[in-house]
Amino acid sequence: xxxxxxxxxxxxxxxxxxxxxxxFARHGYAAVSMRQIAAEIGVQVGxxxxxxxxxxxxxxxxxxxxxxxxxxxxxxxEIPAEPLPALEAFTRFHIRHHAARPEQVFISYMELRNxxxxxxxxxxxxxxxxxxxxxxILERGAxxxxxxVEDARMATMAIIAMLTGVNTWFRETxxxxxxxxxxxxxxxxxxxxxx
Amino acid sequence: xxxxxxxxxxxxxxxxxxxxxxxFARHGYAAVSMRQIAAEIGVQVGxxxxxxxxxxxxxxxxxxxxxxxxxxxxxxxEIPAEPLPALEAFTRFHIRHHAARPEQVFISYMELRNxxxxxxxxxxxxxxxxxxxxxxILERGAxxxxxxVEDARMATMAIIAMLTGVNTWFRETxxxxxxxxxxxxxxxxxxxxxx
DNA sequence: GTCTATATGATGATAGAC
DNA sequence: GTCTATCATCATATAGAC
Numbered sequence: 001x002x003x004x005x006x007x008x009x010x011x012x013x014x015x016x017x018x019x020x021x022x023x024f025a026r027h028g029y030a031a032v033s034m035r036q037i038a039a040e041i042g043v044q045v046g047x048x049x050x051x052x053x054x055x056x057x058x059x060x061x062x063x064x065x066x067x068x069x070x071x072x073x074x075x076x077x078e079i080p081a082e083p084l085p086a087l088e089a090f091t092r093f094h095i096r097h098h099a100a101r102p103e104q105v106f107i108s109y110m111e112l113r114n115x116x117x118x119x120x121x122x123x124x125x126x127x128x129x130x131x132x133x134x135x136x137i138l139e140r141g142a143x144x145x146x147x148x149v150e151d152a153r154m155a156t157m158a159i160i161a162m163l164t165g166v167n168t169w170f171r172e173t174x175x176x177x178x179x180x181x182x183x184x185x186x187x188x189x190x191x192x193x194x195x
Numbered sequence: 196x197x198x199x200x201x202x203x204x205x206x207x208x209x210x211x212x213x214x215x216x217x218x219f220a221r222h223g224y225a226a227v228s229m230r231q232i233a234a235e236i237g238v239q240v241g242x243x244x245x246x247x248x249x250x251x252x253x254x255x256x257x258x259x260x261x262x263x264x265x266x267x268x269x270x271x272x273e274i275p276a277e278p279l280p281a282l283e284a285f286t287r288f289h290i291r292h293h294a295a296r297p298e299q300v301f302i303s304y305m306e307l308r309n310x311x312x313x314x315x316x317x318x319x320x321x322x323x324x325x326x327x328x329x330x331x332i333l334e335r336g337a338x339x340x341x342x343x344v345e346d347a348r349m350a351t352m353a354i355i356a357m358l359t360g361v362n363t364w365f366r367e368t369x370x371x372x373x374x375x376x377x378x379x380x381x382x383x384x385x386x387x388x389x390x
Numbered sequence: 391g392t393c394t395a396t397a398t399g400a401t402g403a404t405a406g407a408c
Numbered sequence: 409g410t411c412t413a414t415c416a417t418c419a420t421a422t423a424g425a426c
Binding site: 391392393394395396397398399400401402403404405406407408 | 409410411412413414415416417418419420421422423424425426
């Protein structure tokens with residue numbers, strides 16, 4: 001109410017990112033024009049460049065913030081020390097976290113090609129950091145004799161792929177609640193590494 | 196040697212599809228121009244339109260031929276009738292078939308957005324036909340008591356996602372042969388549905 | 391911070407000669 | 409079946425007024 005005239009769109013930067021995220025997820029980075037993004041948030045094209053240096057950087061920021069948020073969240077999830085409870089916590093965390101932000105997950109898989117080599121390398125490092133947490137759980141479980149893991153790297157890739165795959169078919173309006181999905185997937189993961 | 200003059204590029208249509216496949220896989224459908232494709236096969240842009248009606252149809256044909264080839268191949272694979280041997284055969288077939296054509300698999304997942312609703316529906320039907328084969332195996336295994344499957348639909352999605360995920364990391368020059376990968380993945384799938 | 395105007399070049403597709 | 413030439417449109421990004 002006491003806003004200064006001209007500050008009605010003070011958070012144009014945030015709205016720009018939100019609009020870009022949704023448009024990129026729906027149509028793909030290369031298929032979305034700066035004009036479309038500008039129209040979506042109600043400004044002219046030229047005005048966008050007050051908030052981002054170029055389209056490429058806009059994409060990178062979306063992807064890298066998604067990865068940073070993922071690492072922060074898994075840290076905050078306080079995964080237990082014991083291998084089996086840790087695997088259960090990781091499984092449930094991954095499903096829940098990814099189901100809550102489908103657009104980010106989608107563009108994180110689809111638009112990696114459109115990053116510069118340097119930016120791609122930065123993101124890869126973050127991704128490997130995340131995957132290493134699961135690998136460590138599996139290795140501790142195998143060492144403790146409570147899990148059977150023939151190859152920790154392959155088991156990691158298999159589990160991540162199967163959990164992230166939930167996003168391709170899960171719909172909030174579907175026959176299953178996310179809780180039920182978590183339950184069944186945890187059962188499959190547990191048996192997959194059963195000692 | 197006895198070729199008619201002018202027929203040196205008799206298979207321009209085939210080369211066009213091959214070039215488009217590789218360029219779409221590398222850079223994405225929307226990021227590839229008809230000029231790039233023409234340059235890749237050594238013709239002028241206008242000449243492309245003797246072989247395809249438009250860029251969109253070119254993409255659809257690549258995707259739909261990939262799905263037709265997959266269904267043909269799984270048919271030819273002669274999956275056994277017994278549930279457990281059938282699951283093993285399906286697992287190995289899926290990994291081998293997909294590893295042999297990474298570009299087709301890649302664009303089949305990445306470029307679905309760029310299809311018209313009608314073409315998308317056609318492809319979806321083919322995909323569901325393929326997935327239904329795995330679901331049927333799991334249901335027969337559960338009914339026979341040789342598998343534990345809480346939810347056949349979710350188990351199908353989980354297994355397909357984890358198997359197709361091999362394509363994201365497997366390299367022929369890596370530390371593992373495809374045979375070793377098959378072996379380990381079959382072990383994980385078998386335990387996942389262990390009765 | 392947003393606007394208008396513009397630079398500069400690429401895009402998919404077609405027409406018509408050979 | 410391939411070529412050249414062209415249409416009409418769209419692209420990203422910048423300059424400078426307000």
